[in-house]
Amino acid sequence: MGRTPCCDREAVKRGPWSPEEDDALRDYINRHGTAGNWISLPNKAGLRRCGKSCRLRWLNYLRPDIRHGAFTxxxxxxxxxxxxxxxxxxxxxxxxxxxxxxxxxxxxxxxxxxxxxxxxxxxxxxxxxxxxxxxxxxxxxxxxxxxxxxxxxxxxxxxxxxxxxxxxxxxxxxxxxxxxxxxxxxxxxxxxxxxxxxxxxxxxxxxxxxxxxxxxxxxxxxxxxxxxxxxxxxxxxxxxxxxxxxxxxxxxxxxxxxxxxxx
DNA sequence: AAGCCAGTCAACCGCAGGGGT
DNA sequence: GACCCCTGCGGTTGACTGGCT
Incomplete structure (x- = not known):
């Protein structure tokens, strides 16, 4: 019944990212890239996070080529x-x-x-x-x-x-x-x-x-x-x-x- | 000082669509 | 063509913060 969740909600951490998690994700992507597969990335990077969550964190926050702050x-x-x-x-x-x-x-x-x-x-x-x-x-x-x-x-x-x-x-x-x-x-x-x-x-x-x-x-x-x-x-x-x-x-x-x- | 409230923003959720089998 | 998996997207939520009373 319904759509299968993208990941096991019991097994993954949710909510705000800690600096340690940010470092782990950043380090992994800097070294290996995403390899076009976000689903398997958390395991490889040693993160207890959903792949979608990792992708969002990277794209919206950790990516080096983005700018935060006030809009002009x-x-x-x-x-x-x-x-x-x-x-x-x-x-x-x-x-x-x-x-x-x-x-x-x-x-x-x-x-x-x-x-x-x-x-x-x-x-x-x-x-x-x-x-x-x-x-x-x-x-x-x-x-x-x-x-x-x-x-x-x-x-x-x-x-x-x-x-x-x-x-x-x-x-x-x-x-x-x-x-x-x-x-x-x-x-x-x-x-x-x-x-x-x-x-x-x-x-x-x-x-x-x-x-x-x-x-x-x-x-x-x-x-x-x-x-x-x-x-x-x-x-x-x-x-x-x-x-x-x-x-x-x-x-x-x-x-x-x-x-x-x-x- | 404490409580309330509004604003902000990170993060989550569910759906759509593309690509592979 | 049907199905599945994955990514990308837009809407929404909720935690946090600062200002006000």
């Missing part, structure tokens, strides 16, 4: 951007970040970024509850096979966000982050000119290198800074009467000084 604004921006496109494909997202593990990225999202976005969403009473983007992509960017773009389905921020200090400080603390946000489109496929149309905002087919504002939503509703618009468009936004809600997209000033022209 640039990394945050990449994670947010990729999550909006891929959903919870943590291994794929982690692969786009240098020396980060999927577990780290997942934890960072669940403990910090998701909370930060939820806080931003709380800036407006009009927001729906956060929801993960669907797995199936509805269309793709012409620039990259990686950039699948499901409908943005995370908290939509209406333009009241312009006046929310928390949002300003937490979601996009620096213009540097905005620079990183452009990276997925940096292969030249995106065109300059920054349309304010809803279709352009939601498809990403048009954006501006002359960044004044990041669109943080679109037809599908979403919080992820996907697209940019030009200073000219920003001027248009500033004069729009519809609470700065333009053509089905939601716009967010990268430069906090610009926000004063919008509120």
């Amino acid at each position: 604004d640039e990394e945050d921006a990449i994670i947010i951007s990729l999550y909006s496109k891929l959903g919870s494909k943590w291994s794929t997202i982690a692969a786009q970040l240098e020396r980060r593990t999927d577990n780290d990225v997942k934890n960072h999202w669940n403990t910090k970024l998701k909370r930060r976005l939820a806080a931003a969403a709380a800036c407006t009473p009009l927001l729906p509850l956060p929801a993960p983007p669907p797995l199936a992509a509805t269309h793709t960017s012409p620039s990259s096979s990686l950039l699948l773009l499901p409908p943005l389905a995370v908290p939509t921020v209406k333009t009241e966000a312009y006046t929310c200090d928390d949002f300003l400080q937490q979601l996009l603390p620096t213009a540097t982050a905005a620079t990183a946000l452009r990276d997925p489109f940096a292969d030249g496929a995106a065109t300059d000119g920054g349309s304010t149309s809803a279709s352009a905002a939601s498809s990403g087919s048009n954006w501006s290198a002359d960044t004044g504002v990041v669109v943080v939503g679109g037809g599908g509703g979403g919080l992820f800074p996907e697209f940019c618009m030009s200073s000219d468009d920003l001027a248009g936004a500033a004069t729009a009467e519809d609470d700065h809600f333009i053509g089905g997209g939601y716009y967010y000033p990268l430069d906090p000084s610009l926000s004063s022209s919008l509120v």
Whole structure:
């Protein structure tokens, strides 16, 4: 009945790893590698651990080529951007970040970024509850096979966000982050000119290198800074009467000084 | 000082999928 | 094609920690 456990739960140790266990695993792998077989590795290494546990410990913690510690604004921006496109494909997202593990990225999202976005969403009473983007992509960017773009389905921020200090400080603390946000489109496929149309905002087919504002939503509703618009468009936004809600997209000033022209 | 609470992160669990037989 | 074994992945849990009351 049911699946056979991968190892004898009575015989193996569980819970946190001791320094001695870490040393034993590290030494064994340094000397012999994993030999492509994690199941038999614990016995050979003299560890009373499940092979899966050894693999996880090595991949997420002991491996020498991984980095722990705080995520940079640039990394945050990449994670947010990729999550909006891929959903919870943590291994794929982690692969786009240098020396980060999927577990780290997942934890960072669940403990910090998701909370930060939820806080931003709380800036407006009009927001729906956060929801993960669907797995199936509805269309793709012409620039990259990686950039699948499901409908943005995370908290939509209406333009009241312009006046929310928390949002300003937490979601996009620096213009540097905005620079990183452009990276997925940096292969030249995106065109300059920054349309304010809803279709352009939601498809990403048009954006501006002359960044004044990041669109943080679109037809599908979403919080992820996907697209940019030009200073000219920003001027248009500033004069729009519809609470700065333009053509089905939601716009967010990268430069906090610009926000004063919008509120 | 003690208790509570929220945040963080390492680790576990179960499932999916690939490869070998 | 069916079955088994193993790895990889994503969701979840629980221990630990630091801040607050």
